[in-house]
Amino acid sequence: MVKHRAREVVLTAGSKTGGLLFLRSGVVEVVKDGVQIASVNAPGSVFGEQAVLLDQPHTADT
Secondary structure (H helix, E strand, C coil), X not given: CCCCCCCXXXXXXXXXXXXXXXXXXXXXXXXXXXXXXXXXCCCCCEECHHHHHHCCCCCCEC
């Protein structure tokens, strides 16, 4: 388990981490080209999965 500070970028568009991330608590904002396109706040939510499933770089910052 890793804790992140508020407004800390966890995944960067163009990076390739190869891992899925699960939200334990808090809120994750998904930002693409400087625009927030989603907000995730449900515990247990998965993010970063599209890049892992397609074996591609992440398409947005989270």
